[in-house]
Amino acid sequence: MANFLASKIHIDNEHLIIESKNYQHKTYTWVEFLKFIVETNDSGPFGEDIFFILVTETDEIKIPQSIVDDNEFDEITQRFPNFDYAVFIEAMSSCKNFQFICWESKS
DSSP, X not given: OEXXXXXXXXXXXXXXXXXXXXXXXXXXXXXXXXXXXXXXXXOTTTSOOEEEEEEOSSEEEEEEGGGOOHHHHHHHHXXXXXXXXXXXXXXXXXXXXXXXXXXXXXX
16 A cells, blocks of 8 residues: 655545645545544644544555644545544544544445
């Protein structure tokens, strides 16, 4: 599985476009995603301590929370039916090195 660290994201009705620090772009359709994971760690408050991880069959896209504003977060999570906000709230309260699965494809 290829790992991709996002430095910017672009959202539209059909796609999520990821840009990396080396200006590489990758476009995904919303139906490609199999999992939405929140990864927490103990690097805060001075380091990046929350990442949103989107998993496809071939890629794992790691998106730092710091590059996603509230509106973008809402747009993303609304694409995933039955997104588990209780798990998300638990993740946001954590300072452990852990991964929280907030959504998983049923197919």
